[in-house]
Amino acid sequence: MSITESARDESTRLKPIAADPVLAQRWMVVARSEDVTDAPVRAEVLGEAVVLWRNETGLYAFRDLCIHRGAALSLGRVETGGLVCPYHGWRYGGDGSCTHIPAQPAGSKVPTKARALSYACRERYGLVWVALETPETDLPEYPEASQPGFHTLSVGPYVLNAEPPRVIENFLDVSHLMWVHEGLLGVPDYAEIPEHQVHRVGNTLKSDPIDIFQPDPDGRGKALTNRYVYEVLAPTTARFRKTDPDSGEVFSMLLHATPTRAGETLAYALLSRNYDLDAPDETYVAFQNTLMAQDKRIIESQRPENLPLDLQAELHLKSDRLAIAYRRYLNELGVERGTA
Numbered sequence: 323m324s325i326t327e328s329a330r331d332e333s334t335r336l337k338p339i340a341a342d343p344v345l346a347q348r349w350m351v352v353a354r355s356e357d358v359t360d361a362p363v364r365a366e367v368l369g370e371a372v373v374l375w376r377n378e379t380g381l382y383a384f385r386d387l388c389i390h391r392g393a394a395l396s397l398g399r400v401e402t403g404g405l406v407c408p409y410h411g412w413r414y415g416g417d418g419s420c421t422h423i424p425a426q427p428a429g430s431k432v433p434t435k436a437r438a439l440s441y442a443c444r445e446r447y448g449l450v451w452v453a454l455e456t457p458e459t460d461l462p463e464y465p466e467a468s469q470p471g472f473h474t475l476s477v478g479p480y481v482l483n484a485e486p487p488r489v490i491e492n493f494l495d496v497s498h499l500m501w502v503h504e505g506l507l508g509v510p511d512y513a514e515i516p517e518h519q520v521h522r523v524g525n526t527l528k529s530d531p532i533d534i535f536q537p538d539p540d541g542r543g544k545a546l547t548n549r550y551v552y553e554v555l556a557p558t559t560a561r562f563r564k565t566d567p568d569s570g571e572v573f574s575m576l577l578h579a580t581p582t583r584a585g586e587t588l589a590y591a592l593l594s595r596n597y598d599l600d601a602p603d604e605t606y607v608a609f610q611n612t613l614m615a616q617d618k619r620i621i622e623s624q625r626p627e628n629l630p631l632d633l634q635a636e637l638h639l640k641s642d643r644l645a646i647a648y649r650r651y652l653n654e655l656g657v658e659r660g661t662a
């Protein structure tokens with residue numbers, strides 16, 4: 323058996339992703355707002371197929387399944403303010419109730435059971451967020467999106483053959499910057515990580531400032547020492563804000579890792595900066611794509627795929643404080659996806 327085959331066997335033993343009740347109560351990004359226009363869009367989250375659609379009054383997320391004969395509603399169309407099933411033309415309103423069954427004689431009552439299963443759905447920061455169960459918390463805060471003087475753009479989604487906690491932990495991992503992103507976000511000669519603590523703030527985690535020398539932190543070729551502050555906002559949402567204390571330039575990033583199905587994550591990100599405001603978005607998108615490609619090959623190689631929450635399972639150093647805090651946080655919240 324080859325290494326690849328045995329790795330695949332390992333992944334088939336993963337618990338069904340939809341079985342995680344904690345993540346089902348959390349907001350997950352399922353699309354970018356601009357991708358949901360006048361036709362329904364299919365998305366996948368926690369092993370569930372979801373259809374997204376919009377009319378004049380809002381954006382809606384339903385289970386991608388028509389209660390009549392189980393056809394995928396995402397194959398249908400939006401008409402007279404409702405979502406129309408492609409099979410027999412049943413039309414559903416924004417609240418999920420069926421408003422029209424074409425095969426019934428005109429004037430007949432639509433059965434009350436004729437409903438689509440609708441999920442909580444919000445649009446914020448140019449992203450579409452869905453919670454499969456009643457959401458336990460508000461949407462994550464990302465103030466830079468509306469902060470005067472800042473420009474925000476979205477990147478991704480990036481497809482990673484990995485579980486979300488590995489993706490988020492990579493984002494929080496300070497000591498990989500000099501190796502995986504050598505020459506850009508760090509250099510091996512400055513690999514030592516300054517002492518820092520991680521604090522619990524309400525339902526989130528926040529690090530002390532951490533200074534990192536970066537030869538080319540955003541593709542402009544401008545070397546500087548950035549002061550990073552990391553935060554974990556939710557089990558699969560994290561952010562950092564890095565500041566150049568000399569110039570006052572700030573660069574922030576929000577990363578959200580959506581579990582689509584076992585072994586697959588879609589990573590959505592927002593990038594904000596208060597400088598170089600005239601530069602085309604493409605420059606910053608391309609730079610982020612490069613960084614993500616560098617991370618992807620490492621993250622997809624990690625075994626076990628599920629983050630070991632037992633702190634005895636891997637080795638931890640002081641420089642891994644964010645990872646340790648994140649693993650404890652997932653453990654406390656009871657996120658099953660992190661168990662080895």
Ligand code: FES
Pocket residue numbers: 388389390391392393407408409410411412
């Ligand atoms: S399966 Fe949707 S209308 Fe029949």
Ligand SMILES: [Fe+2]
Pocket residue numbers: 492493498502503613617
């Ligand atoms: Fe990275």
